Amino acid sequence: MLAGLEARRVHVEADIGRGRDVAFHLVGLAATTVKEARERVRSAIKNSGLDYPRSRFTVSLAPAELRKEGAALDLPIAVAIVLALARKEAPPNSAFLGELALDGAVRHVDGAIVATRCLRGLGYARVFVPAADAAEASLVEGVEVIPCPTLAAVVNHLLGAEPISAFMRTGNEIPDRSVVAEHDLSEVHGQDEAKRALEVAAAGGHHLLLSGPPGTGKTMLARCLPGILPPLELAEALELTQVRSLLGELPRDHPLDWARPFRGPHHGVSMAGLIGGGTGFAMPGEISRAHHGVLFLDELAEFQTPVLQALRQPLETGRVSITRSAGSVTYPARFTLIAATNPCPCGWSGDNLRACRCTPGAIDTYQRRLSGPLLDRIDLQVSVRRVPLEQLTAEPTGETSSTVRERVLAARLRQTDRQGCLNAQLKPARLRQLAPLALTSRRTLERWAAQRGLTARGFHRAWRVARTAADLDGATEIEDHHVLEALGFRLQDVAA
């Protein structure tokens, strides 16, 4: 049974009693979905041509105090009953999961890979999973995956009549590691400042804010980010696959995907939708779907304030803990945030084509809604301006995503070699130790901090971005121009 990205083991026992009245007792704190298992299990056993007990019998789900949820217990319950009736022992070191159809077919369950991973951790060597989920479960190394098409097949296997062979990977499960990007940077004309910011964001794992009038290509720029990131590492891809599996969003035939996710929830999104939530155990939200990828929040000022506030914890820690009635679960949420916003309510402030109709007060209010703790956590802030039409048609195209990706990759390697993580995730103590500032660089940073009243957090954030600029440059030391560039991305220090 699943509790977020953890699974709880449920022992299923069946005892066939005597007595003439046929009754199916299910004990062990079963929720409605599990109580209904009685009906599914009875029909499935009978329709599979197997014997069904003709006396009262009891199925116990242990531990008794754990509330049982989900249809994945159908298969183990049915197997327990059939084996008890046949007076057979349960096979050693084996675990079962699957929902039963009335005709005895074993149906898909969500989270098969999560369950398999946890069962391996508990020492199980063999896991019986729905045939549809075998490819997914097989991504877990070191455990034998038995694909179960029907209840009858499982029983035949257990009684030794007709063994099912363990699932063999066909190669489809782990495709080639390559980047297929939806959008290429070379399709974006002009906007070199924003493109550079994207490169820095990709290289150091920094969050990015794009501010500019409507129609200046903010969304397009954001969509280019996955294409300049290196493909996922295996461990990263597996983490993401588990989140998707829980949500039932995994494609059956190719469960593993190397592409960095890109999620762009609408600004009407609820707290549960963005952060995660639901009844019982919370389900992952958009931020966990964007794990190791990009979360794009367009029209940042239109999001509800509490929803934005809730982003603070995951932005800092890369994970999110949600407590619901059944308990607390933690999901990974290490994403790169790209936020886009208009400079003012009407959107045209600072545009060279149309006049802005907002009062200074309205602009002030609008920008204040954005400011504060969330904006403080966004390292890179750039204003995006309209590119003149003649430039759209006449200019040669810029660099392609793959060129930029190579620089990004080199910069990321430099960081992992040095510190084992990206610059954006460096704690201040390690930053001081691993990214020392040259004297002139330090002076520049301090001058700026004094002029603009930077907080300690802001100071460290600018420092990290400077480190990333140096990494992109291949420089071992942070030079003055790296600091200056980093400070150039601090639109938040500008008086409105």
Add this chain to the structure above:
Amino acid sequence: MSPPEPHLRARGKWPPPDGPRVAIVGSRRPSPYGEAVAEQLGLELARAGVVVISGLALGIDAAAHRGALNGGGVTVAVMGTGVDVIYPAAHSALAEAILQAGGALVSQFPDGTTPRRHNFPARNYTMAALSDAVVVVEAAEGSGALITAEAALDLHKEVMAVPGSVFSPLSVGTHALIRDGAGLVQNARDVLAALNLGGEVLDDPLSAPLGLGFKLPGGRDGILSHLSDVLALNAAEIARKLQLPVAEVLGRLTALELDGAVKRRQDGYVRALRRGKERA
């Protein structure tokens, strides 16, 4: 229109000391150029003994008050709210400084009146009525400052305007005024001359050849020569003109910004007109 009934409520010294009164009005979102002009005019007029009148609003108004205070003069804020309601609230310190310097906050509205859109045109009319001349510094089409100018015309007061860049929407209103016959203001002397005050006050404080009193930053750095003081350009646009990598231009712009030679706005960079001077 008839002149408004002068039922004014005042805080501070009212009426102000005898002397010419000049209103300086304009956009609430001026360019650095407009702000610098308003501040300089306020300062020089105050030094010449003029009572500088404005509306305590953001932008040009505040710059004019500030200039007058820096010039050691008396300045009066004609408010669109009750005299006990400082709007915008961020200007409480400025209002306090006006009172400290022997100026006044005056209003035709009862105490406790909160900012209402329809009160401000009436306030603008009052401002014109209280002044001998109205100088408009940067006003886009439909700006409230133009209402003040119109009222001044009705009341047969002097109307003057400071020219601006032809590329800037903030020049549309002022250039229209000049086209219609408003006096062109390049410096405080132009204002004083229009009030026939030139002879008396020019000898002492304003005798030096008058520019607006600031130097344009030198054009050594290629970047500065590409920047305007009105229209913002972003790093990408400048990098394109200079054929330099954007990361380098961004760094150099930041260095110039640290030195106070350029100023960053939400929409890009403009040339700062006064080196090292921070916005209040």
